[in-house]
Amino acid sequence: MNEKILVTGGTGYIGSHTVVELLENNFQVVIIDNLINSKERTLSQIEKITGKRPEFHKLDLCNLQAVTDFFSVNQDITGIIHFAAFKAVGESVSFPMKYYHNNLTSLINLLFCLSTYSKPVKLVFSSSCAVYGDSDILPVSENLAMKSATSPYGRTKQIAEQMLQDYILTNTNLQAIALRYFNPIGAHPTIEIGEDPIKTYNLIPLLTATALQKRNELYVFGNDYDTADGTCVRDYIHVVDIAKAHIIALKRLLENENKNRYEYYNLGLGKGYSVLDIINTFEKVTSKKVAYKILERRTGDVSAVWASTKKANDILKWKADMTLEEMLLSAWQWELKKEHICC
Numbered sequence: 001m002n003e004k005i006l007v008t009g010g011t012g013y014i015g016s017h018t019v020v021e022l023l024e025n026n027f028q029v030v031i032i033d034n035l036i037n038s039k040e041r042t043l044s045q046i047e048k049i050t051g052k053r054p055e056f057h058k059l060d061l062c063n064l065q066a067v068t069d070f071f072s073v074n075q076d077i078t079g080i081i082h083f084a085a086f087k088a089v090g091e092s093v094s095f096p097m098k099y100y101h102n103n104l105t106s107l108i109n110l111l112f113c114l115s116t117y118s119k120p121v122k123l124v125f126s127s128s129c130a131v132y133g134d135s136d137i138l139p140v141s142e143n144l145a146m147k148s149a150t151s152p153y154g155r156t157k158q159i160a161e162q163m164l165q166d167y168i169l170t171n172t173n174l175q176a177i178a179l180r181y182f183n184p185i186g187a188h189p190t191i192e193i194g195e196d197p198i199k200t201y202n203l204i205p206l207l208t209a210t211a212l213q214k215r216n217e218l219y220v221f222g223n224d225y226d227t228a229d230g231t232c233v234r235d236y237i238h239v240v241d242i243a244k245a246h247i248i249a250l251k252r253l254l255e256n257e258n259k260n261r262y263e264y265y266n267l268g269l270g271k272g273y274s275v276l277d278i279i280n281t282f283e284k285v286t287s288k289k290v291a292y293k294i295l296e297r298r299t300g301d302v303s304a305v306w307a308s309t310k311k312a313n314d315i316l317k318w319k320a321d322m323t324l325e326e327m328l329l330s331a332w333q334w335e336l337k338k339e340h341i342c343c
């Protein structure tokens, strides 16, 4: 397929891995990213993997004029994968308006421009398991009613999904699939791209930096949760498995196979692992010790969440392949390599 796909946030973690899959599936790709939490060098790494360098525009989706100008020049876009957003649960508790402004204004501007766009567009939206809130029913499936989110980040994803559904009800030019990721981790098998944020908040990059002694110790946020070992439980899934699901969802829309104009799917491994499980498994597969210290709980965290993956398995014919050991090993290999990647 040589359809032209816009990837917002395409130099980011999940975005860059998805761009690789798009290019390897012969899509044309144009990236918009403001590089607030990613690096332009990622474009060179994508080119190294695929032999193709995607078109790139450094642009902030919160700037309506810039987005309007972009679409006025790019009239041949048939698909959009919208990643651009802040994603750190803990940070969103400390800076809620930063999250509401960025995550919602960027989507509002995108939809505003699409309302006058010359052709129909198919959109895959980067949503999150955070939309389920602190569910007391596990695993969480898509037909579960959303509880109140436990963080402003989760609330921005709930509002964004609602906004998309309301927009689609009144605009015939858009159809969308929301993909609700659980915890994406790991790095591309070439180890040319991986999790490479400007500011690091997520467990795995902090863990691998500690193992490489770039940090003195890893802080474990709470060991008094109602879980087997008292630490939080999450559903960790390899970033390439997530990326592949985006291609499947995009093709489903472009080939008009979606049964509803708005669909949504969980993307998870379907298993829960605690923070201590992660540390112990990492030490086992790498033979590296991870110094850690138990601190108090992090506001915004849910105690446990993992996915029912039946809907994506049955309808998208998608299933996560990578094991936890493989995911953690790829994250470690990326930590060892990324220091040597030129700027």
Ligand code: WQD
Residues within 6 Å of the ligand: 087, 088, 089, 090, 127, 128, 129, 130, 181, 182, 183, 184, 201, 202, 203, 204, 206, 218, 219, 220, 221, 222, 232, 233, 234, 275, 298, 301
């Ligand atoms: C994981 C666990 C922390 C850091 C992520 C993404 C979010 C969404 C869901 C995609 C938690 C604990 C963490 C640390 C720790 N995914 N932790 N010490 O908050 O589950 O959210 O997955 O959209 O975008 O951010 O991920 O990696 O921050 O935390 O103990 O230094 O590790 O308490 O239980 P989270 P995380």
